Amino acid sequence: MQRDGFPAPDSGLLLTHFLTVADVARSRAFYSDVLGGEVILEENPCTIRLANGWIIMNPGGGPTPDKPDVTLRPPTDPSTVSSFLNLRAADIEATHREWSAKGAEFLTPPIDRGAELRCYLRDPDGYLIEVGQATGMLHGVYADPPAGTS
Structure with missing residues (x-):
């Protein structure tokens, strides 16, 4: 690892x-002040160390030579999600x-x-x-299969 925790x-x-x-x-403040991450780089790109991983943040923008035909933008519909962060807590009640x-x-x-x-929150x-927080999984109790599957 180089440069004081930079990924x-x-x-x-x-x-x-x-x-x-x-x-x-605003996002840097949320991930550092609320969730307790460490700011590694303030901008270009903002880099936050959170637990044993990193969040990298930048504003959106249009295509670039290395990602032609791709536009980056924040979510527009909070009811539709294709991916999300999954954080595991040792004590979910205390974290909440x-x-x-x-x-x-x-x-x-x-x-x-x-x-x-x-539980879930939004940034x-x-x-x-x-x-x-794993509870039953530690004793062989696993999640139910997604609805509509057998």
């Missing part, structure tokens, strides 16, 4: 997650209390799903974030 491995791979955001400063006190708005409090305790751009 640049000396060998192999390292996983980061890129978010297209409307306001870098702490982040709520810092301004996070959860869709629901943690709900016992049998395999895990789980300032509407990205969905799942916060879960």
Whole structure:
């Protein structure tokens, strides 16, 4: 690893997650002040170390030579999601209390799903974030299959 925690491995791979955001400063504050991430680089691109991973954020934009015909933009419909962050907590109740006190708005409090305790919140751009704590999974109780599958 180089440059004080910047995600640049000396060998192999390292996983980061890129978010297209409307306001870098607003999103940086959410991921650092509310969720407790460490700001590694303020902008161009904003890079936040969160737990054992990194969130990289930049404003949207049109195609570039390395991604022709691709336009980046934040979500436009919070009811439709194709991917989301999945954060695993050691103590979901404490995480829910702490982040709520810092301004996070959860869709629901943690709900016992049998395999895990789980709740969701959104970041300032509407990205969905799942916060879960393994409970039943640690004892062989797993999630039900998705609706409509057998």
